[in-house]
Amino acid sequence: MNAELIAVGTEILLGDIVNTDAQLISQGLSELGINVFYQTVVGDNPARLRHVIETARDRADIIITTGGLGPTLDDLTKETLATVFGKKMALHQPSLDRLTEFFNKIGREMTKNNEKQAWLPEGCTVFTNLWGTAPGCAFEAYGKHVLMLPGPPRECNPMWKECAMPYLYKLAGGCIVSHNIRVFGLGESSMEHILHDMMEKSKNPTIAPYAKTSECFARVTAKADTTEECEKLLEPVVREIVELLGDDVYGVDVDSLEQVVGDGLRAKGLKLAVAESCTGGLLSKRITDIPGCSDYYLGGVCSYANEVKMNVLGVRKETLDTVGAVSAETAEQMAAGVAKALGADIGVGITGIAGPGGGTEDKPAGLVYISVWYDGKFFTRKTNSSFGRDRVRMQAASTALDLIRRHIL
């Protein structure tokens, strides 16, 4: 079975809000094993809404709409769907009672237009709205399934999970399961190059490559009648990919490098401190994005000025005077210095030129040295990227985490 999502709302077309309902529902449909081939957004315009519904009716088994269920004149979703699918509208007394009670409770008069929300397609399954006023609903007609949900995410989200997903679960049968293999140190195109033959020949599970800022991942997705059968199909394929990509794989179904490194540090009982120059606190921010990081993270020093590098971290003046602040030597002294200053087992030092200004011919913007100190040893890497300040910094912070992962954990 395949589904099409239709969001009804001029505010999305104007860019006032982003269509997060579509993401929520798509994730849920993916879990249910229902394919989504199209998502459409259309405004509060009867002719265009009808056109979109008719198109969806001809190509999808399930139509799920969000928005346009409210009391105002431009809320037209129910009426238009009923027309296209040959349904009459009928007053749903329990919904009207709920509305009346709601307005009594908040001490406001229920204006006449609110009654509109209790008129629903005849014979539909009503999704009671415990989170707002407009009920949702579902019906079947001409062999198609139609579901309507309210637009505001605080109503759409719980109604989707508590009413619509259980409704669809009964229809769906079958099952879909995905695993994500997360990779750092390999570009998307290189990863695809390595996986190319597997991707070509593998139909179930399918293998798809994705890029994220400074990293990438491969998603492997299987369909079968049960979760167990899906996992059985997935296991050898995931194992083969992990073998092919080797040490560049930092985890399967993990959230992020900072999560993986954090879990590893906690498991080994190691304490971390970081010293950042060009990343300016980004690495520290990413480490502390993870709740509970105080188990292994002591803190950091952002040493933007050379005086801070010398006075707080103990970087030697001769080093700064001879090889300069942007050098492997400075990165290493920062790494060892912050570990000492904060009493940590592992120290990180990052120094470079984030850009766009500040570069020279010898040391162009984008050049960064990253060093990790542990147990008297340094693991140091030089990176060079030309994607602008944000990505230079992101790449440098990720590289530091990756050095810890590869060499210490």
Place this chain on the structure above:
Amino acid sequence: MNAELIAVGTEILLGDIVNTDAQLISQGLSELGINVFYQTVVGDNPARLRHVIETARDRADIIITTGGLGPTLDDLTKETLATVFGKKMALHQPSLDRLTEFFNKIGREMTKNNEKQAWLPEGCTVFTNLWGTAPGCAFEAYGKHVLMLPGPPRECNPMWKECAMPYLYKLAGGCIVSHNIRVFGLGESSMEHILHDMMEKSKNPTIAPYAKTSECFARVTAKADTTEECEKLLEPVVREIVELLGDDVYGVDVDSLEQVVGDGLRAKGLKLAVAESCTGGLLSKRITDIPGCSDYYLGGVCSYANEVKMNVLGVRKETLDTVGAVSAETAEQMAAGVAKALGADIGVGITGIAGPGGGTEDKPAGLVYISVWYDGKFFTRKTNSSFGRDRVRMQAASTALDLIRRHIL
């Protein structure tokens, strides 16, 4: 003229990512006075992509696609658009040169599949990608305008603003100018309440309120034949709004609080240092997001562990033992301590409970103390928010910047 947006990417249909490109582009089109009637999302499937493009061709004047320009087999946007609009593909040598240079620079081999990114519809206008590898482009055929942008927001966003919007601007005729009045310390609904009467009666310029994480802004937009006429319409309206909102306005057409504070520090020749506990480096990261910040930013200390608060920042053990790490006293000692340790004119101290764990009845998750030390005086504020870890931290970092802006600059 009306436009249709087509996002190409199975990752959106699977709910892995939310379609923020659509919001960005819709906002821009709205500013240009171009209507958006439909947004569509389709997967990396040639037949369905073609179907969506053909539908758009028959109902829109302008088609803007995002995604599917990359090197992999399932990147099909260019090829499919070229087929539908009867265009041949041709190798664009300058794009190939850029790609080759890029891979040389990062020291990776350019695999053969990357060349695909340099093949573009014959005779198109090329949008050079300064933020990634795949170029965008635009062409006209059968009286329709087609624009293609890369999918990743960090590439789509700047290419849209710097290449695609100017391209469309020439097509749109007329002129549109906006000013953004940036506000911190006032919620969106309070701002709307204050501006309500002005918003009701003002048709050109229009006034629209927007919310951003922990701040909001009002956008004033005028349409006229020339930029000068637009500015003439805008000037009195912007002035009136700034007067109405008073000291909560931190700037007009400025990028961010960190930019405004940075400019102010540079102008006054003041040096800043920050000490962060619960924000974990986020404030330092935001300050160093601004190129050239080394003019006024010395650095920071992330004192996650109490030992770091005492040993590096000089927070007194009695303070931590009596009122605790999350207190106005600790924030103030951190602020004065980091200024002293790093030799700065201004010191910031932030301490709190970002959550979700770590809260108590007295000190719930979301409680944060922010203090700014300058010239022997403290400016201290307590905030309390229940919107989750990310927003608690963002709000705290913004509050620190806002305290500097209000009391020192």
